Amino acid sequence: MNVVIWTMASLLATMIAGPTGALAATKRADSPVAHFPSVKASNLEKRDFNLPADFEGKRNLVLVAFEREQQKDVDTWLRQMKQFEELDSGFHYYELPTIQRPGAFMRWFIDTGMRHGIPDRKARERTITLYLDKKPFLDSLLIVDQKKIYAFLVDREGNVLWKSDGDFDETKGAGLRSFLGEHRQ
Numbered sequence: 140m141n142v143v144i145w146t147m148a149s150l151l152a153t154m155i156a157g158p159t160g161a162l163a164a165t166k167r168a169d170s171p172v173a174h175f176p177s178v179k180a181s182n183l184e185k186r187d188f189n190l191p192a193d194f195e196g197k198r199n200l201v202l203v204a205f206e207r208e209q210q211k212d213v214d215t216w217l218r219q220m221k222q223f224e225e226l227d228s229g230f231h232y233y234e235l236p237t238i239q240r241p242g243a244f245m246r247w248f249i250d251t252g253m254r255h256g257i258p259d260r261k262a263r264e265r266t267i268t269l270y271l272d273k274k275p276f277l278d279s280l281l282i283v284d285q286k287k288i289y290a291f292l293v294d295r296e297g298n299v300l301w302k303s304d305g306d307f308d309e310t311k312g313a314g315l316r317s318f319l320g321e322h323r324q
Contacts, residue, residue: 175201175297176279178271183254183263190267191297196231198300198319200292203235205285212288215307227319234266239273246270292318 178190191199200223202213213234220232238249250268257263269276276282280299282289292301292315301318303311 173281173291173299173302174279175291175293175299176276177297178269178276180267180269180271181250182265182267183250183257184260186264188267191293192295194231194233194293194295197229198227198231198292198294198322200230200232200290200315201235202233203237203280203282203289203291205237205288209288212306216288216290219307219312223315223319226316230319232265234262235269236266237269237271237273237276240270290315 175191177192179187180190181187188194194201200216200220202216204210204213217232217234223230223232236253241249246268253266253268254263257266273285277285280289280291284304287305290303290307290311291299293299300322301315303314
């Protein structure tokens with residue numbers, strides 16, 4: 140039953156948001172709202188984070204992926220991030236590989252492999268691997284399909300300001316650009 144409700148809510152949110160994926164400016168009080176939950180994690184440079192409070196920007200694009208093969212989809216977003224940083228000085232972005240909580244050895248193995256596979260220090264700093272019980276995380280962000288990636292623009296309180304899914308394209312870029320331009324301080 141909950142899956143049906145979440146699926147219908149996500150479909151409704153997409154219909155309201157239109158092709159840009161931006162959230163509607165007005166939300167009904169009784170409709171579910173995505174929220175980035177409190178999560179403790181570390182980046183690939185071993186810095187600890189309490190998210191969303193420790194996100195560095197006023198507006199943070201978080202790219203949530205679930206499978207190694209989705210990195211190519213994440214990369215379509217990463218190639219465009221410089222233009223958004225130039226548009227909004229309060230904008231930061233992060234990669235959040237999201238994995239069902241494994242044991243300590245597997246976490247070490249995964250992090251070590253990713254650390255060695257990413258030569259760029261800045262990229263390692265903005266890659267925060269989430270090892271967690273996925274269900275509450277997915278429910279909080281209204282994610283119903285782990286076969287695609289998600290882009291969420293969130294503030295430090297965890298409010299989802301804008302969202303999209305799948306590869307970056309010009310329509311999604313225009314929606315994000317428009318949102319950032321309208322909400323710059």
